[in-house]
Amino acid sequence: MRPKLNTMNLHEYQGKDLLKSFGVEIQEGIVATTVEEAVAAAKQLKTDVTVIKAQIHAGGRGKGGGVKIAKNEADVREHAGNILGMMLKTPQTPGGLEGPGKLVSKILVAEDAYIGKFEDNKEYYVSILMDRGRKQNVIIYSTEGGMDIEKVAEETPELVHKEYIDPMLGIQSFQLRKVAFNLGLSGVAMKAMSKFIAKLYKAFVQSDSSMFEINPCLHTSDDRIVAVDCKVSLDDNALFRHADLAELRDTSEEDATEVEARSYGLNFVNLDGNVGCMVNGAGLAMATMDIIKLSGGEPANFLDVGGTADAARVEQAFRIILRDPAVKAILINIFGGIVRCDRVAQGVVDAYKNIGDIKVPIIVRLQGTNADIAKTIIDESGLEVHSATLLQEAADLVKKVIG
């Protein structure tokens, strides 16, 4: 978990629209939300054979039955009917293949990009991302497309190539040729691949993306290069430059409680444990989860209330944590720097009274600016709240109340 999700994922069809707007050749398709729409879409496409693809934010869709080939209208009806509304399980959906899966509410009806015999077409792998170590963008590519690239990298690392791009100069022509030649291309296909990579890189930089993954990237038997699938993640921090892309956010793909929490300015992630927590700062929040575990509990959530832990936010945070019936105790851990602890304490007391009828024990640890005043406020409030000053004291109290 990166507690603060700094990326926004796009659906395949949205990613393809983005690539196409930069001139990247894609497998064409039309989005459908009903079987009738799917049938109409299939008729509009140029190929007789079409591919019905579930649109969810997870890879490995084919493994869970989310990608099907339709040879005629009856097939389109059957597959669209089965896939729309299904709970699709893939290795990347929450809980993996054993989990509940993700509801499919949209499908992409796509044309058949493979020309002539299937085996006369060749599948490659291409991705672009920022390498944190080198602090440069890198193009990762391989002749082993359509497969699990992590496995390829592990078993046959010599088949995975990397091309680093100079941040000041951008991608150079020799680098485009190198990618194409390393993929074993020549003639028309070599030129097509060079153009494909150039446009793809331009799209990556100009959209402020944090990751592109094109798998498979298809070399057709008539020497064109086509993006058959694509995964696009955008940099959240750069969305101010891309109002059009920001609108593509699909909150139905995210946990409803997490989306709600975000609207209150809370950074919340739901977990399976029995001790809820409310903390200021992501690092301290993770450390607090760790200390809950060391005290014999399991964290029920990650929750960073941010820099302004006022009464309204504390109350919303309380309500969200209390919604989880598994929560047996709540640990509030605030280190006041700019945030004054007495204000947080008053917020806790007010929220407690507003909500009323809180049955789980609450441990409040306030440290930093005005911590002593805060402790007095908590202790004199008459509430069933345990207060602590040191982190170890808070840990001991957690052990006591859940033991």
Added chain:
Amino acid sequence: MSVLVNKNSKIIVQGFTGKEGTFHAGQMIEYGTNVVGGVTPGKGGQTHLDKPVFNTVAEAVDKAGADTSIIFVPPRFAGDAVMEAADAGIKVIICITEGIPVQDMVKVKAYIKNKDCRLVGPNCPGVMTPGEAKVGIMPGFIHNPGRIGIVSRSGTLTYEAVDQVTKAGLGQSTCIGIGGDPIVGTTTKDAVELLMNDPDTDGIIMIGEIGGSMEADAAHWIKENGTKPVVGFIAGQTAPKGRTMGHAGAIVGGHADTAEAKMEIMEACGIHVVKSPAAIGATMANALKN
């Protein structure tokens, strides 16, 4: 002595007259930090918090002799502000701004590579040398001048460590918040190296998080070059694995970025690794005795 900032640093505030800049510059001055002025384009010639305002960093260097800058400029202009400071010859650039686009930082990092400057941050609480200079947003009063150096990727968790060190009867030489973004100017290893070479630092606390390889890189450096006790903590031992869409990140990042993997590497490199974040201060005090 100390590292990065001290009582002789001549500090300017970029984004001086904005809300954040005004509040924190006020706190810094109150702490006794040597703030010599600030920069807000278009407001040059004015006076703010009794200090001169300049239009450009170059002017602040020229007229006020600035050698250190702290940046509170909003995300969309912050990358530009770092480059302006580097171009003007500022030696220590501390960028507090949270939310700078990654591709902006890729360019900034390349731009400052051959300049004679050090960037700390972005998205960090700043740098603190207790009793001398508070160049950041940390609460001053929890610090105590002393001989423990602290390096951390997070804000409030750094304050926690500082507080524990102070309560253990020790103090801090310099606390460096390196920031939590994918691209930071000063890495964990860079900061540890500065403190290891500081004659007035006796022990180092290194606080990391899950993700990336900065702590492992620092640990390997410490194994080869370490001369002082180092106490380490990695936040996120209980954090579940991320929801990913693709696999490309794993190829670049490797698999050694979990808390367990990092702690194992740190332990093997001779670092005193604590599992509990409540044990940081006491472990440091013990390590110094032995």
